[in-house]
């Protein structure tokens with residue numbers, strides 16, 4: 126049956142933290158994604174709550190930490206219950222306590238704001254994989270749903286349906302020992318970190334809300350087969366046998382049991398199917414490593430899968446997901462198995478525990494274990510080179526970029542790769558950034574000064590960083606290795622230049638500008654309005670700028686949103702003192718709220734005023750006003766926007782056919798448009814190395830709501846000026862602007878584009 130399925134690029138199964146993180150990463154990479162989730166509403170149980178240093182850095186690299194607010198932190202962790210100081214160089218040492226519900230809520234909002242579609246109450250029932258697509262069949266509240274995608278990713282936990290339906294091997298061992306765990310209200314018992322008693326292990330931690338989390342393990346007690354969660358009475362009895370305390374008077378919030386299961390899928394990828402998180406590896410949740418491992422799987426996979434499904438991924442990129450994350454998973458499972466032995470072993474492990482207790486006080490042992498548990502020591506095989514940073518995560522450091530202070534971590538907010546030049550040498554920088562220019566749009570190039578010192582960057586004048594924060598190249602010489610790394614991780618430039626070249630629009634907007642942000646000045650009406658709508662149809666998040674037409678601007682936003690697009694309104698009167706500042710305060714707030722960054726990819730300088738006064742009657746004040754709005758404002762808007770504009774950005778200035786077609790009634794106005802055209806000529810040259818194009822679009826007479834267009838005789842005269850014998854519609858111009866904004870127009874810069882419908886032919 127054709128046509129009864131919905132098409133997307135990636136289906137993610139499971140809207141837990143791992144699935145949501147992956148959905149957000151896929152959107153950042155420009156891929157369409159639909160998430161299927163069995164539960165109708167998000168879980169309210171917070172089973173996992175520990176975020177480790179590497180995960181905190183990742184959340185920072187996506188601008189998500191501010192929204193989390195203050196997070197309790199403890200540098201002390203443990204290894205198999207033996208206290209271990211997790212402090213390592215970096216901004217987020219130790220364990221950070223964030224209830225899983227909060228992590229899910231945060232990632233859910235982020236992914237949705239980025240355009241991920243989450244279908245709750247949809248249970249996966251079937252999977253079909255063909256040479257051309259993977260199809261997921263789910264049962265939703267309104268009946269069966271079929272989604273056809275390029276790939277399906279199982280983020281559906283330990284009992285993964287994707288893993289089962291996909292026939293993945295999942296070898297390993299089931300649990301032989303278990304802990305019963307519960308959140309209990311209304312009990313007063315002493316806190317216990319990892320108390321080893323004669324008959325077992327007891328843990329109790331009272332939270333500020335009065336609920337106590339208790340965990341108990343009885344030494345030597347075999348795991349019993351279970352079909353569901355244990356009854357609270359089982360917890361009460363075990364607690365009594367181990368501690369002698371009676372907690373039967375408490376009220377259980379929830380109870381579950383977990384054991385020292387250790388299994389890992391042999392392959393994380395099978396053609397069009399992928400596994401991430403607990404679906405790929407089942408392990409005992411000691412010290413929160415499982416959640417962190419899963420989130421990091423998602424961040425490793427997201428950008429690679431997005432590149433693949435948008436047809437710009439280099440050969441072998443996706444295979445690196447399995448190669449990298451399976452190795453990391455195997456190592457974590459190993460440390461968890463060792464910890465399980467130390468933690469759940471009876472008196473027979475005491476001697477090993479005591480030797481281990483001495484060892485962890487040695488700093489190199491402590492550092493080794495802390496690196497492993499925090500995820501900070503992960504190192505991938507990324508290619509040739511000998512710098513110590515190669516394959517490691519980008520160290521967090523303070524930077525000055527064009528006079529502004531920032532951090533290396535914040536450079537990753539766009540989800541693109543970064544080539545960071547810290548040489549401080551202009552020639553060097555120009556050569557480096559020029560090398561990466563063909564990858565503009567996929568790799569941001571940043572020249573910065575490290576503050577206060579070079580630290581781990583010693584010996585490197587520049588680093589190339591993958592979107593997931595791993596250093597793919599580091600060095601000072603050897604352009605050839607840099608080019609190899611750019612090819613290996615970002616593909617051939619000719620292919621990468623057409624990034625995001627998806628023209629499908631189904632349900633939610635996906636298009637050539639997905640993942641981009643745009644500012645269209647003067648888009649409350651006329652050509653600006655049509656341009657804002659058009660860019661949003663192509664998937665861009667659009668800032669609809671206005672001055673007096675507040676209601677009209679909000680109507681434009683509502684209309685874009687009704688069609689599944691994303692937009693927000695921003696006010697500023699151009700030509701008034703402080704205009705550009707006011708515009709950018711509103712713009713940056715709006716962008717930050719919706720994307721986590723203030724990146725602006727596309728600027729359309731459209732706002733303008735007509736003269737309408739003959740040259741002999743034009744006053745100096747009228748002249749100044751025309752210049753201020755039409756010429757001075759675009760100049761300073763560009764000057765300000767370049768701080769926000771990543772490489773590969775677009776500047777489009779709306780000029781007029783009157784710079785080529787005489788109309789003595791509009792001399793002053795035409796002069797301002799002549800001035801605007803100079804921006805394209807000179808800025809195009811200056812911004813070429815950053816892959817930013819600057820062009821002028823010149824409309825002819827275009828229907829803009831002016832009452833003159835209601836007079837048929839006048840319209841007829843105006844139409845006669847065009848080769849097509851009609852006046853222009855705002856959409857005629859908007860389509861031209863939209864094209865210039867896409868990657869397809871990458872080779873056009875400094876140009877005057879005649880959008881007059883042939884009026885200039887004479």
Ligand code: NAP
Pocket residue numbers: 646647648649650651652653670671672673674675697698699700730731732733734735754779780781782823824825826827828829830
């Ligand atoms: P329009 O319908 O008159 O709309 C002008 C837009 O610019 C409105 O959104 C208006 O905002 C905004 N604007 C005007 N002055 C502003 C100021 N001082 N500060 C902030 N915003 C201001 O314009 P249009 O006819 O679509 O023209 C758009 C562009 O195309 C202009 O640059 C114009 O010169 C050029 N153009 C038009 C034609 C044509 O025949 N229509 C031909 C050639 C070139 P508020 O309404 O919210 O104040």
